[in-house]
Amino acid sequence: MRLSEFRRACVAEFGEDYAGVLLRDHWLAALGGTANEALERGIAARAVWEALCVDLGVPEQRRYGRGLRDPQN
Secondary structure, three states: OOHHHHHHHHHHHHOHHHHHHHHHHOEEOOOOEEHHHHHHOOOOHHHHHHHHHHHHOOOHHHHOOOOOOOOOO
């Protein structure tokens, strides 16, 4: 999962306004920090996406359909 795919997945799942707050402020115990901090430390975007989904109770059927490549690519 590319970073751009990760960001699109977050907006699609959580909404444009709330996604930014989550990435910046929501503590992910499994990753020892926020999503933004985890990404800055080099943790793969897919692993951060999975941690967010688990932590926020995103149903499994919606976890794998997100983060698809931009249709223009």
